[in-house]
Amino acid sequence: MREGKIAVIGDRDLILAFKAIGMETFAATDVEQCENLIKKLAKTHAVIFITEDYAKACEHVISRYKSTAYPAIVPIPSGAGSTGYGMENIKKDVEKAVGTDILFNKED
């Protein structure tokens, strides 16, 4: 058992909303800064929410933390709406585990 903190990474405008409900927020302006933030926050935070556009750009950094229990890095849609990136990840997981996509193929 350990004490966990929640971090949100995203555009300055957007993360203010999360600040209001008591999460720790970190503004990112470019991809490189975002990558550094992820690396730093991975050591201290249990859950990191990150907006989809940045999650997509920093995929190689995020994938490094996939096999460990902490931190859990979760993509969230940004203000402009969901790009389906998060769903894409679930789909990939299912394909990896079962070999074929049996969860989403009804919609396709």
Next chain:
Amino acid sequence: MAERLKVNPTRMELRRLKDRLKTAVRGHKLLKDKSDEMIRRFMEYAKQNKVLREQVEEELEGALKSFVLAKAVSDEYAIQEAVVMPSSQITLSASTKNVMSVVVPQFELHKTQGEDKYPYSYGSVTAELDDSISVLTELMQKMIKLAEIEKTCNMLADEIEKNRRRVNALEYVMIPQTEETIRYITMKLDENERGNTVRLMKIKSILAEKQ
């Protein structure tokens, strides 16, 4: 036909290989059962994951939209001032859970709610901000749950893939090779045995002729 292992065709080697085959077959069965169960669990989590993500994405989108709207209507500094000192604090207690010997995270949300739900005076900002913050507060629980389940899915998928490699390696490489080698050694030993018998019979007949 599987490649046979490079071993000497001796009785000792045969016994060793038979033991090894027994272990391999047993291991294969166990791993296959494990894989079946893991996939079953994984599908449960994946379905949950999908439903939860749909909900969270939809609600979050709405909340963030109204937040952006609020920002657009009000003065930027007013908004910043309004939200920069939150009244409630969120902490997690994070533990781990064991799902099919995969260590996955488990979160529990602790919220220390301030006196007010909204950390600002209603005069300075619009109602959209109230909306968005109230929705976000409700959504917290779901988002944390989503983080937990999504991570579980991720890790289970990884583990299932690894496990499948092991099962396949046993099924298509290890077991056929061992079987093939066992057959080879048995045949070789039998052949030696027959050779020996023939030689003995021959010697016997030569001895019989001499007398």
